[in-house]
Amino acid sequence: MVDYRSIQTEKRTSVDIAGVCFRCDQGCCTRLSQLKLSKAEFKRSFLQHSESLLIKECRGIFIVSERGNSCPNLRGNRCTVYEIRPIECRLFPYTIGNFMRIGRLVVMTYHHRTRCPQKHRLLAPRTEVVDMLVCFAKDAFGRGVRVVIVPDIVPLRFARLLKRLRHKITRAVAQAAPWGGRVV
Numbered sequence: 036m037v038d039y040r041s042i043q044t045e046k047r048t049s050v051d052i053a054g055v056c057f058r059c060d061q062g063c064c065t066r067l068s069q070l071k072l073s074k075a076e077f078k079r080s081f082l083q084h085s086e087s088l089l090i091k092e093c094r095g096i097f098i099v100s101e102r103g104n105s106c107p108n109l110r111g112n113r114c115t116v117y118e119i120r121p122i123e124c125r126l127f128p129y130t131i132g133n134f135m136r137i138g139r140l141v142v143m144t145y146h147h148r149t150r151c152p153q154k155h156r157l158l159a160p161r162t163e164v165v166d167m168l169v170c171f172a173k174d175a176f177g178r179g180v181r182v183v184i185v186p187d188i189v190p191l192r193f194a195r196l197l198k199r200l201r202h203k204i205t206r207a208v209a210q211a212a213p214w215g216g217r218v219v
Contacts, residue, residue, distance in 0.1 A: 056157075061150060063127065064114065065105035072097040073175035074119040076121040077168045080108060095175045098200050122171040128154040131171070132187040141172045141180045161186070194209055 059144040067088075072081065077097040081088060084107035089100040101127065108116045114124075123131050132144035145168060147154060165184045172182040 056153070059151075059153060062148070062151065063196060064109050064124075067099065067101040067106040070099045070106075070121065071123050071134075072099060072121050073171060075174060077152050079119060080116045080121060084108075094134075096134065122167055122174075126159070126164060126167060128157050129159070131168065134172075136176060136180070140183065141173055141176050141184065142183045144170055144185050144187040171204070 038086060074095070074097065077090075077099070081090075081097075087102055087104060087107055089102055091098045100159055101181075106114075108114055108120075114120060126145070126151045129145050129147045130149065132146050134141065134143045136142075147158060151157065168184045169182045173180060
């Protein structure tokens with residue numbers, strides 16, 4: 036098992052992550068949804084709470100959601116497994132996106148599309164995120180896998196596509212309009 040706690044950065048250690056989160060009213064830990072865990076993380080932090088969770092195993096990763104309650108490791112406003120919390124909790128406000136295993140190759144995506152109002156204060160540098168995701172993938176799929184980590188930028192690509200499309204439509208309308216029209 037990989038020790039994720041050894042991966043630290045100046046930005047993450049200079050911010051009291053738990054303090055910022057627990058002073059917030061968004062309640063992210065109270066909405067446990069699609070949390071991705073390695074088998075070791077599941078056994079360590081969630082196995083004893085299996086009855087109160089929706090659990091799905093998908094190609095070596097456990098996907099855990101609540102059954103109407105908050106995270107079972109949350110007591111009041113405190114995480115009872117904070118020091119050994121799963122990698123996806125450590126990554127927050129980043130989230131593990133999609134993953135695919137093809138033989139010994141694992142491709143994982145990540146993103147930070149959350150409602151967290153403190154998101155930009157809490158974001159770890161991408162190099163740290165990638166290191167943690169590589170550790171997670173090797174923990175979940177085995178040390179012998181080759182890992183490719185890709186930011187999930189589909190919304191960004193879509194926005195660029197719309198901008199190009201708008202430009203093309205504007206040009207086409209301007210050329211076709213007898214009045215030399217302009218699209219706003």
